[in-house]
Amino acid sequence: MKILIADDSRVMRQIVIRTLRQAGFGDHDLIEAANGREAVEMTQSESPDLVLSDWNMPEMTGIEALRHLRAAGNDVKFGFVTSESTPEMKEQAESAGALFFIVKPFSAERFDEVFAPILG
Amino acid sequence: MSVEVEVNENDLAEMVEQVWESYLDPEGVSPLIPTYDENQASEVHSSVSITGSWTGYVVYASSTPAARRAAGAFLAMEPDEVSEEDLSDVLGELANIIGGNVKAMLPPGALLSLPQVVLAPEATARYPNTQRISGVYGMWDGEPVSISMWQSRGDNKEGAE
Numbered sequence: 001m002k003i004l005i006a007d008d009s010r011v012m013r014q015i016v017i018r019t020l021r022q023a024g025f026g027d028h029d030l031i032e033a034a035n036g037r038e039a040v041e042m043t044q045s046e047s048p049d050l051v052l053s054d055w056n057m058p059e060m061t062g063i064e065a066l067r068h069l070r071a072a073g074n075d076v077k078f079g080f081v082t083s084e085s086t087p088e089m090k091e092q093a094e095s096a097g098a099l100f101f102i103v104k105p106f107s108a109e110r111f112d113e114v115f116a117p118i119l120g
Numbered sequence: 121m122s123v124e125v126e127v128n129e130n131d132l133a134e135m136v137e138q139v140w141e142s143y144l145d146p147e148g149v150s151p152l153i154p155t156y157d158e159n160q161a162s163e164v165h166s167s168v169s170i171t172g173s174w175t176g177y178v179v180y181a182s183s184t185p186a187a188r189r190a191a192g193a194f195l196a197m198e199p200d201e202v203s204e205e206d207l208s209d210v211l212g213e214l215a216n217i218i219g220g221n222v223k224a225m226l227p228p229g230a231l232l233s234l235p236q237v238v239l240a241p242e243a244t245a246r247y248p249n250t251q252r253i254s255g256v257y258g259m260w261d262g263e264p265v266s267i268s269m270w271q272s273r274g275d276n277k278e279g280a281e
Contacts, residue, residue: 011194011209015143018196056216056232083220088228104217105142
C-alpha cells in the first residue's frame, strides 16, 4: 500500500515514518507532502491508499485538503495526526469523512491500534 | 474578555511529561528536573499564539545545547549532527505540540497559530499586554528548558470560528 504523510514539519514527517516502522508498517510505500495543497496534488497524482495529515499547515490546512478531495470525488482513506484535538475539530473531521484522529504526542502502540484494522 | 484560563501548572507539567516520554526521553533516563526558576536563562525559543476563547501565547525556551539535544532525540541523530534548519523545525514542533494540547483543554472557539521560532533568548521576545500565568521550568541533563503560558490582558478577544 502507498501512504502519504502530510505535515509542514519535516521532522514530524520523519517521526511519523519512524513510528509507522516501529508499529510494523514500514514495508508500505511512504511518500511525503509539506502542506495541504501538496497533499491534494499528490493524492490526485500518486493515488495513495491512505493519507495521514497534520491539521494546521500553511497554504492549505489538513481539513481544507480533505474537503477539497471529497468535493473532487476522491474517497481516499484519510485521517489526522495533529497536536490539536478539540471536540469540534473531531466533529469537523468526521463530518468531512476522516477515518481517525491521532493526537501528538503519539506512540507506536497508538499507531498500531489505529492502523492495524486499516492496513492489515 | 478572554475566559479565565483552565490550564494550570500541573496540567502543563503533565503535557510536558508526555512530550518527554514520547520523544525526548523515551527510555525514561533523563527527565526534566524542576527548578521552579521562572527567570532561568535561555538561548533559543519558539511560540504559538492562541486566540479566541482564551488569548495568549505558549512559549518553549531552552539553551542551544538542549535544543540540539531535543532535535537529535526527535530525529534519532547525534546532537552535533543536527542542522540549524532541523533545530528550528523541532523547536517549532515542540511549541506546536504543547500549544495544541493546551488548546484542547480550553473552551471551544480557540485558534492555534503556526509556530514562530527565534534563535535568540526568550528575554528578547515581547508579548504585548500579556502576563505570565503558568510555567514549567527545569534542567534537562544540566541544560535549562522552560515552557510557559502568557495570557493577554484586557478586552482584546478576537472572533472565534
